[in-house]
Amino acid sequence: MKLQVAIDLLSTADALALLNKVAEHVDVIELGTPLIKQQGLSVVTNVKAAYPDKLVFADMKTMDAGELEADLAFKAGADIMTVLATAADSTIAGAVKAGKAHGKAVVADMIGVADKAARLHELKAMGVSWVELHAGLDEQAQAGYSIEKLLEVGRSADMPFSVAGGINAERIGGVESAGATIAVAGAAIYGAKDPGAAAAGLRKKIKQLG
Numbered sequence: 001m002k003l004q005v006a007i008d009l010l011s012t013a014d015a016l017a018l019l020n021k022v023a024e025h026v027d028v029i030e031l032g033t034p035l036i037k038q039q040g041l042s043v044v045t046n047v048k049a050a051y052p053d054k055l056v057f058a059d060m061k062t063m064d065a066g067e068l069e070a071d072l073a074f075k076a077g078a079d080i081m082t083v084l085a086t087a088a089d090s091t092i093a094g095a096v097k098a099g100k101a102h103g104k105a106v107v108a109d110m111i112g113v114a115d116k117a118a119r120l121h122e123l124k125a126m127g128v129s130w131v132e133l134h135a136g137l138d139e140q141a142q143a144g145y146s147i148e149k150l151l152e153v154g155r156s157a158d159m160p161f162s163v164a165g166g167i168n169a170e171r172i173g174g175v176e177s178a179g180a181t182i183a184v185a186g187a188a189i190y191g192a193k194d195p196g197a198a199a200a201g202l203r204k205k206i207k208q209l210g
C-alpha cells in the first residue's frame with residue numbers, strides 16, 4: 001500500500017516547508033482543494049518542480065467542465081487529479097478523456113455519494129483510474145464518525161481504491177486490511193508536532209503490515 005500525504009495548508013511556502021520534512025516518507029503528494037483555491041494551480045507547478053520524482057495529486061474536486069479542469073491540472077504538472085463522483089457522467093468522461101490525452105490518472109472522489117457500491121461500478125465502466133473512498137473534514141467532525149463505513153465499501157470493491165478520512169496510526173491497519181492501494185493522511189501528518197516522525201511512523205506501520 002502506498003502512502004499519500006494530503007496537504008491542507010494554505011500557502012505554497014508552508015506546503016514546501018512541510019514537504020521538506022515528510023516527502024522522503026511518502027509516495028504521493030496531494031495538494032489539497034483549499035490550497036489550490038488559495039494559491040491557484042501555480043502550487044502544483046511549484047511542488048512538481050521541487051519533487052519531480054514524486055507523484056503529484058491535484059485535489060481539484062471537479063464538478064463541471066471535466067475535460068477543461070483536468071487539462072488545466074495536468075498542464076500545471078499534476079500526475080493525478082480528482083473529479084467528484086457526484087458529478088454528471090459527462091463531466092467524469094471529460095476528465096477521463098483529458099487523462100488519456102496526457103497519459104495521467106483521474107481519480108473519482110466518492111465524497112458525499114449515498115450509494116457508493118452502485119456508483120463505484122459506474123465509475124469503473126467510465127474508466128477512472130481508481131476511486132477515493134472519502135469522508136471529508138466536515139463529515140469527520142460529525143458525532144459518531146467512523147471510517148468503518150468506507151472500509152466496508154472497499155472490501156467488496158472490484159477496482160483499485162484509496163481511502164481518506166482521518167487516517168492515523170490507529171486506523172491505517174484497517175485500511176491496509178481492507179485492500180486499499182493508497183492510504184491518504186492529512187491532519188495526522190501536517191497537524192502533528194513532528195510531521196516527519198508522523199509520516200515515518202505511518203510508513204513503518206505499512207511496512208510491518210505488508
Ligand SMILES: O=C([C@H](O)CO)[C@H](O)[C@H](O)COP(=O)(O)O
Binds near residue numbers: 034136
Ligand atoms: O480531501 C480532503 C478534504 O476534502 C479537504 O481538502 C483531505 O485532504 C482528506 O480528507 C485527507 O485529510 P485527513 O482527513 O485530514 O486525513
